[in-house]
Amino acid sequence: MSRSRYTSTFLQGTRIALIAIAVGMTITTEAGEARxxxxxxxxxxxxxxxxxxxxxxxxxxxxxxxxxxxxxxxxxxxxxxxxxxxxxxxxxxxxxxxxxxxxxxxxxxxxxxxxxxxxxxxxxxxxxxxxxxxxxxxxxxxxxxxxxx
Structure with a gap:
């Protein structure tokens, strides 16, 4: 695999992981008392x-x-x-x-x-x-x- 193709695949994987983390953070609520x-x-x-x-x-x-x-x-x-x-x-x-x-x-x-x-x-x-x-x-x-x- 060429270096540019490897970099592109790595960046795409990183982008997907960051999106998943961001979505998870909006769905997950921390424990604690209600408002x-x-x-x-x-x-x-x-x-x-x-x-x-x-x-x-x-x-x-x-x-x-x-x-x-x-x-x-x-x-x-x-x-x-x-x-x-x-x-x-x-x-x-x-x-x-x-x-x-x-x-x-x-x-x-x-x-x-x-x-x-x-x-x-x-x-x-x-x-x-x-x-x-x-x-x-x-x-x-x-x-x-x-x-x-």
Missing amino acids: PVVQAEINSLLNRLETSGCGFNRNGTWYSGIEAKSHMLAKLHYIESRTALQNTEQFIELAATRSSVSGKPYVVKCGNGPGEPSATWLTKQLQSLRGARPGGSDSTSGPAALEHP
């Missing part, structure tokens, strides 16, 4: 669950809101040790939707009504939180309201 607004929304959601009086079903066993909050906080800490959550919906998806052991969905049941998937219940609560704060329609517009409706 303050996201943290406030997550805390508000977990406080709502804790004080709702609703039951929380995980792997076929019913737990109180206090126990549900404790479990989800443990999952949150685990997730944050590996990545930074970009929004509250990501928390719901990764930590509050299903058991990471069995894959079974979590269920929230309030009163005598039917249970609903925890993701549905939490998303409704998140929409309520965002609607309760001035100008709040997404997780970037300011701190979430901390009051239960």
Whole structure:
């Protein structure tokens, strides 16, 4: 192989490697705590669950809101040790939707009504939180309201 052909192949390979690194850096998120607004929304959601009086079903066993909050906080800490959550919906998806052991969905049941998937219940609560704060329609517009409706 001629020197110019070798140099050209080397430069092309280097260019591809640099592009791959750049793309990887934009996709990969470092571990750490979520942004303050996201943290406030997550805390508000977990406080709502804790004080709702609703039951929380995980792997076929019913737990109180206090126990549900404790479990989800443990999952949150685990997730944050590996990545930074970009929004509250990501928390719901990764930590509050299903058991990471069995894959079974979590269920929230309030009163005598039917249970609903925890993701549905939490998303409704998140929409309520965002609607309760001035100008709040997404997780970037300011701190979430901390009051239960």
